[in-house]
Amino acid sequence: xxxxxxxxxxxxxxxxxxxxxxxxxxxxxxxxxxxxxxxxxxxxxxxxxxxxxxxxxxxxxxxxxxxxxxxxxxxxxxxxxxxxxxxxxxxxxxxxxxxxxxxxxxxxxxxxxxxxxxxxxxxxxxxxxxxxxxxxxxxxxxxxxxxxxxxxxxxxxxxxxxx
Amino acid sequence: xxxxxxxxxxxxxxxxxxxxxxxxxxxxxxxxxxxxxxxxxxxxxxxxxxxxxxxxxxxxxxxxxxxxxxxxxxxxxxxxxxxxxxxxxxxxxxxxxxxxxxxxxxxxxxxxxxxxxxxxxxxxxxxxxxx
Numbered sequence: 001x002x003x004x005x006x007x008x009x010x011x012x013x014x015x016x017x018x019x020x021x022x023x024x025x026x027x028x029x030x031x032x033x034x035x036x037x038x039x040x041x042x043x044x045x046x047x048x049x050x051x052x053x054x055x056x057x058x059x060x061x062x063x064x065x066x067x068x069x070x071x072x073x074x075x076x077x078x079x080x081x082x083x084x085x086x087x088x089x090x091x092x093x094x095x096x097x098x099x100x101x102x103x104x105x106x107x108x109x110x111x112x113x114x115x116x117x118x119x120x121x122x123x124x125x126x127x128x129x130x131x132x133x134x135x136x137x138x139x140x141x142x143x144x145x146x147x148x149x150x151x152x153x154x155x156x157x158x159x160x161x162x163x
Numbered sequence: 164x165x166x167x168x169x170x171x172x173x174x175x176x177x178x179x180x181x182x183x184x185x186x187x188x189x190x191x192x193x194x195x196x197x198x199x200x201x202x203x204x205x206x207x208x209x210x211x212x213x214x215x216x217x218x219x220x221x222x223x224x225x226x227x228x229x230x231x232x233x234x235x236x237x238x239x240x241x242x243x244x245x246x247x248x249x250x251x252x253x254x255x256x257x258x259x260x261x262x263x264x265x266x267x268x269x270x271x272x273x274x275x276x277x278x279x280x281x282x283x284x285x286x287x288x289x290x291x292x293x294x
Contacts, residue, residue, distance in 0.1 A: 032272035033180070083176060084183050097176045104174075105271045108250020112270065119255050122221060 201225025
């Protein structure tokens with residue numbers, strides 16, 4: 001069960017090590033594999049009603065879930081960059097697959113940075129319904145992308161599961 | 164000399180990216196085969212000879228660990244190096260995959276240059292051991 005902890009959002013409210021890791025990982029993943037710059041930004045969720053959202057669960061020495069939302073234009077841009085395709089060539093199904101891959105890479109990279117000595121298994125990334133709000137979580141950050149916005153939240157419990 | 168490659172990943176967009184990144188990096192790709200899991204990979208290897216295998220870990224039907232075990236048991240890894248590409252960069256996972264016979268491990272995210280360097284290292288080591 002996710003722990004009910006008040007979310008923290010944006011660099012001004014979470015200057016701790018965990019927040020630094022999240023910001024570094026998001027920036028590196030977006031730049032290296034999706035050719036986009038992600039800049040930490042204050043929270044603003046008014047775009048999330050039409051967002052493309054995904055979640056990835058994880059289990060092992062830490063158990064929990066990461067959720068990711070990207071604004072529609074950002075999702076298009078990310079998919080085009082990842083696939084090396086023009087916007088008119090990217091069908092919605094391909095866009096969804098790219099966002100699922102982004103969620104998968106972000107979750108794996110974040111967990112590996114946070115707990116490199118751990119034993120963890122990631123679940124398959126899944127789409128979440130558009131407009132679904134983030135639950136209370138232990139880490140939450142928003143980012144500005146060249147073509148829109150990205151928000152990420154994560155919760156976990158420690159010592160659960162095998163490993 | 165172009166190298167023939169087998170990419171094993173259940174995500175078609177990831178397979179596409181890996182193929183594109185190899186080309187972008189300047190790595191000489193000849194024939195490029197794809198499989199969405201270990202079972203398909205083994206079938207592809209029966210039909211086609213390849214120089215290197217790039218495999219994900221988490222896949223349905225037969226995952227990357229099971230694939231490496233099969234490849235080790237059948238002797239394929241003696242002649243064809245396997246490089247694991249995964250989001251999981253925990254020490255335990257990396258050591259486990261290397262102990263199963265993988266010759267290299269790339270964690271995502273990776274740059275085109277990093278992938279090329281790792282491919283050249285793996286293939287160079289293999290070529291050197293043949294001499």
